[in-house]
Amino acid sequence: MKTVKYAVVFCLVFLNQVKGDDDDAEVADNVENYIWNIFNGENGGYEPPNNCKGEFMTCETRNASVVYTRWGRSDCTPDTSDLVYSGYIGGGHYTHGGGGTNALCLPETPEYDNGLISSGSGRSLIYGAELQTSDYSPLAGLHDKDAVCAVCLAQGRSTSMMIPAKRTCPQGWTKEYEGLLMGSYYTHKGGHEYLCVDSNPEVRPGSAPDLNGFLLYPAVGVCGSSLACPPYVDYAELSCVVCTW
Numbered sequence: 001m002k003t004v005k006y007a008v009v010f011c012l013v014f015l016n017q018v019k020g021d022d023d024d025a026e027v028a029d030n031v032e033n034y035i036w037n038i039f040n041g042e043n044g045g046y047e048p049p050n051n052c053k054g055e056f057m058t059c060e061t062r063n064a065s066v067v068y069t070r071w072g073r074s075d076c077t078p079d080t081s082d083l084v085y086s087g088y089i090g091g092g093h094y095t096h097g098g099g100g101t102n103a104l105c106l107p108e109t110p111e112y113d114n115g116l117i118s119s120g121s122g123r124s125l126i127y128g129a130e131l132q133t134s135d136y137s138p139l140a141g142l143h144d145k146d147a148v149c150a151v152c153l154a155q156g157r158s159t160s161m162m163i164p165a166k167r168t169c170p171q172g173w174t175k176e177y178e179g180l181l182m183g184s185y186y187t188h189k190g191g192h193e194y195l196c197v198d199s200n201p202e203v204r205p206g207s208a209p210d211l212n213g214f215l216l217y218p219a220v221g222v223c224g225s226s227l228a229c230p231p232y233v234d235y236a237e238l239s240c241v242v243c244t245w
C-alpha cells in the first residue's frame, strides 16, 4: 500500500508540473480530482449502490457475488441465492448444423428494439427447449414440455461451477442445486452444451406439445470407450451439482 501512496504522490507532483501549460491544465485537474476521490473521497472513494434490495442483496454484502443459471427451475434455492430473472431455455434447432451451441436463459418478458428489427432470412435461429424424456421414467411425465430456467445471484460468494456426475460439493462450497445432466441426442446434427437440469424440474405452464426445437436428453456415460468403468456405469444417467464458493 505504501508503494501505491508514493505513486499517487508522484502523479500529483507531475500533474502540478503539467498544469504550467494552460492547454493541459483542465485535463490535469480532472485526473487529479479522480485520484484524490479514489483515495480520499467519502467511503474511501467507494460509492455504495442505491438500489440494494432483497433479503440477500444488501449493500454490505454486495461486493462479492456470482451469478449462475439454475436450469429447469424458475426459482432459486432458498437461503443461498436471490432470483435475478426467470425464463425459458432456448437455443439452436436439433437439425441445424449452425446456430449456437450454448443454451440461453431467455427472459419471460423480452424487450425488442424496433430500430433493430428488419425483414430478411440471414439470421441465427433460436428455438424454445423441450424435455425429451419419454423413455426416462423419473421425468416421463414431462416429455415434450418446455423447459424453464432461472438466473440466480449468490451473495457473498465469488465463483460457481457445475460438477458432472456428482451430487455433493467439495468441502467449503455451497450446494445450490443438484440435477440430471442433459445434452443433445447423440446423432442429432445440432449438438449443444451439457446442462445441469434440476432434479425436480418445472415446465412452462401451457407448454405446447412436441414442437421440437432445442432438445434436452438425459446424458449417460458409455463404457467400452476411454471412460473409466468402473466406477462409471454403462448407460447410467449422470447426475450433476452446481456449487458456489
Ligand SMILES: [Ca+2]
Pocket (backbone or CB within 6 Å): 130, 131, 132, 144, 210, 211, 212
Ligand atoms: Ca419433442
